[in-house]
Amino acid sequence: MEKETLHNKALAGDINAFQQLFAEFQHPLKSYLYRLLTDRNDADDLTHDTFIRAFDKISTFNRQSSLKTWVFSIATHLAYDHLKKKKRWPKDAQDQGAMLAIGTAEIAQSFRTVHSTSPAGAYDMMEHIDFCFTCISKTLPIENQVALILKDIYDFPVKEICLILDKTEGVVKHLLNDARETMTGIFDHRCALVNKNGICDQCSQLNGIFNPKQDQQAQRMQLDLVKGSKKFNRTELYELRARLVKAIDPLQSEGADLQDIIMRCTRTAIGDVDNFFDVANPSKPSSIIP
Structure with a gap:
């Protein structure tokens, strides 16, 4: 039709x-x-x-x-x-999640169970960068987060974002600039993949846990983000991250279930979820509504 x-x-x-x-x-x-x-x-x-x-x-x-x-x-x-x-998420939400997992044997075991039994339980550094992007975007005010994700991940034109947010073009561009600057600054400070002074190295740590037979440095060097870290400026590194995130489906990727349970742990650690074990098991892809 x-x-x-x-x-x-x-x-x-x-x-x-x-x-x-x-x-x-x-x-x-x-x-x-x-x-x-x-x-x-x-x-x-x-x-x-x-x-x-x-x-x-x-x-x-x-x-x-x-x-x-x-x-x-x-x-x-x-x-x-x-x-x-x-509440907006703190910049160290992932650190809090990691500490909760390290200190709670049952949660750590649930990670391993999903990794070993789920068809979507694989671990991949690129998917964890996507996870990290989502966590950092949660530190933004809601309108900034919406504008950023619609434009940089889902390719909505600014004029359509104006309609969605009921804002002028100037306001939407301001929201986008502020969001990108905040994201860039947090990544620049935290990410140890591209900055030797970065305080977060979860990508390599988790890769070592779930893919112990793989050479971590080889995994790192496969990423354009890492290969470009010495020649690109911080804005260009953000753009590389955004392109990587755009290519990943957070619900149907090879590691979607593992990343989701890590996300649940992070949410529990910051008080967004009362009890890690109260949340239902990962849902199956839904059919066309209703």
């Missing part, structure tokens, strides 16, 4: 037509929400809520933007309502 016909049917209240249109960007939407919320169950719930809210309001869609942008706007507002009740 032609896209225009589907749009017309959806606007007329045909849920099957809307479902077909929604399916085209459902997974990017869900992965976007996961990057904002860092919780699979919350991402599942808000993806479902977005579908319901968007279909309920489909008669108000005036085609001033793409349907995808309009739906992402609804999802973003739902995520904002969820996140405004929570």
Whole structure:
């Protein structure tokens, strides 16, 4: 069925037509929400809520933007309502997570169990850089985080981000500049992969735990980020990280389950989750809503 016909049917209240249109960007939407919320169950719930809210309001869609942008706007507002009740993450959230895992045998064992039994339990440095990017983006104010992720990871044009955030182009560009500067500064201080004075070396440490037979230095040197660290400036290193993150699916990568359980540990350590073991097991990929 032609896209225009589907749009017309959806606007007329045909849920099957809307479902077909929604399916085209459902997974990017869900992965976007996961990057904002860092919780699979919350991402599942808000993806479902977005579908319901968007279909309920489909008669108000005036085609001033793409349907995808309009739906992402609804999802973003739902995520904002969820996140405004929570504190921004501290810069050392990953350190706190690592200390909790080191000091809690049951949590450390759960990492090993996921790594050895889950088809998505592999460890890869590139995926951990993606994990690190998400953690650091959580230190930003919500609007900065949204603008950054939409532009640098999901390739939304600034004009569409303006519609999603209901901000002027000048404000969105300011949000982006501030977000990139903050991200760049934190990475520059923390990342031991590219800075010998960096205080975080989780990539190599975790690689050594989960891939003990692999040469860690060989793994490091496969990364363009590491190879370019001596010749690129800090802004260019941020751009390398963003390109790497853009290429990774946080929900369906080879190490998605392992990274998710490490994320749960981090959230527990900073008080975002009351009890590590209260959270449900990693969810399976959901079918097209509803």
